[in-house]
Amino acid sequence: MSDVVLRSVVKRFGTTVAVDNVSLNIRSGELVAFLGPSGCGKTTTLRMIGGFVGVSEGRILVGGRDITQLPPSRRNMGFGFQNYALFPHMSVAANIAFGLEMRRMPKSEIQRKVNAALDRVRLRQFSERLPKQLSGGQQQRVALARALVIEPDVLLLDEPLSNLDANLRHEMKNEIREIQRTLGITTIFVTHDQDEALSISDRVVVMRKGRVEQDGTPNEVFDTPKSRFVAEFMGVTNLLPGRLEQGGRFRLASGDVVPVASGTKAGDDMIMAVRPERIELRDTPSGDDGSLKAEIELATYRGLMIDYRVRTSSGIALTARRPAPAVGGPEALPHGRQVGLSWQADAGVLVPAGEA
Numbered sequence: 001m002s003d004v005v006l007r008s009v010v011k012r013f014g015t016t017v018a019v020d021n022v023s024l025n026i027r028s029g030e031l032v033a034f035l036g037p038s039g040c041g042k043t044t045t046l047r048m049i050g051g052f053v054g055v056s057e058g059r060i061l062v063g064g065r066d067i068t069q070l071p072p073s074r075r076n077m078g079f080g081f082q083n084y085a086l087f088p089h090m091s092v093a094a095n096i097a098f099g100l101e102m103r104r105m106p107k108s109e110i111q112r113k114v115n116a117a118l119d120r121v122r123l124r125q126f127s128e129r130l131p132k133q134l135s136g137g138q139q140q141r142v143a144l145a146r147a148l149v150i151e152p153d154v155l156l157l158d159e160p161l162s163n164l165d166a167n168l169r170h171e172m173k174n175e176i177r178e179i180q181r182t183l184g185i186t187t188i189f190v191t192h193d194q195d196e197a198l199s200i201s202d203r204v205v206v207m208r209k210g211r212v213e214q215d216g217t218p219n220e221v222f223d224t225p226k227s228r229f230v231a232e233f234m235g236v237t238n239l240l241p242g243r244l245e246q247g248g249r250f251r252l253a254s255g256d257v258v259p260v261a262s263g264t265k266a267g268d269d270m271i272m273a274v275r276p277e278r279i280e281l282r283d284t285p286s287g288d289d290g291s292l293k294a295e296i297e298l299a300t301y302r303g304l305m306i307d308y309r310v311r312t313s314s315g316i317a318l319t320a321r322r323p324a325p326a327v328g329g330p331e332a333l334p335h336g337r338q339v340g341l342s343w344q345a346d347a348g349v350l351v352p353a354g355e356a
């Protein structure tokens with residue numbers, strides 16, 4: 001078993017607290033993404049797990065064993081970085097063999113393992129090339145093969161896809177996921193891209209200012225963000241302040257009343273977070289069906305979707321996302337058009353108002 005446990009881990013650089021009391025349980029075989037904005041402590045946390053950065057406080061355990069004081073070479077972990085970090089003067093095969101040679105493994109066994117690793121990332125025919133003779137995607141696959149060839153207990157990947165173009169990023173992401181699943185290797189994947197985190201991982205750890213803001217499945221962090229920060233990071237653009245009233249109603253600051261899913265506890269000042277794609281726009285405002293009267297201010301095309309900026313007659317600005325009309329179909333809603341808007345009770349997620 002190679003579950004990874006962080007207990008109250010702190011990292012200080014001088015007076016900067018880069019990682020502030022982080023506790024995590026990463027199960028054996030799980031792929032966990034560390035997600036958050038620049039400077040929130042993702043890389044520092046990963047590097048403490050790898051042993052490249054010492055911890056200021058707290059413990060790190062792998063498979064129940066305390067490794068807090070072990071040097072990187074004794075942690076049996078594989079690494080992949082944004083910039084690949086390949087040895088430029090060594091062939092692909094030599095790059096991959098390096099870690100095994102350090103372990104003084106017999107030549108024939110090294111050969112066999114290197115070939116297997118090359119096959120796994122589909123680079124057998126490139127084994128004698130130098131890194132600079134490969135594309136970015138191929139170099140990243142060499143880096144992955146090099147990380148995996150030592151049969152690590154844990155794979156640590158720090159923004160491995162960020163130097164690749166969009167198509168390649170997608171392909172590599174699937175490749176990493178497939179290899180990770182096949183080998184059942186406990187993996188931590190650092191990214192600041194929420195789509196990447198949501199689509200590749202079993203669990204997402206959203207970090208903010210050195211702390212864990214939310215830790216949950218992709219579904220949980222996407223659908224039920226626990227804070228305004230997570231909601232915004234997950235692309236929720238409509239954040240509506242208000243108060244929860246008796247009888248499961250939410251009164252917006254504008255005075256409008258909207259439904260709330262049952263089971264939500266009454267609290268003081270809250271924010272209702274509503275995803276733009278959950279807002280329904282009716283082309284005609286009917287008024288007494290509970291929908292809010294609003295006017296289209298701006299339509300922004302996003303390929304298959306259109307984002308409408310609308311303003312309610314009570315003065316709230318919202319974004320509603322709708323499929324773009326088919327070619328030859330009806331026109332997009334024009335500026336100034338009166339509409340009715342509403343959303344289902346379960347589309348409005350309440351989070352504490354707190355700091356932004």
Ligand SMILES: Nc1ncnc2c1ncn2[C@@H]1O[C@H](COP(=O)(O)OP(=O)(O)OP(=O)(O)O)[C@@H](O)[C@H]1O
Binds near residue numbers: 040043192
């Ligand atoms: N060696 C160091 N010395 C001093 N401060 C550091 C050092 N490494 C990181 N920091 C600080 O620690 C904080 C967290 O940095 P870290 O690199 O972990 O962020 P990150 O989440 O990986 O960001 P990014 O998405 O930009 O890579 C930042 O404020 C950073 O300036």
Ligand SMILES: [Mg+2]
Binds near residue numbers: 042043044
């Ligand atoms: Mg980083």
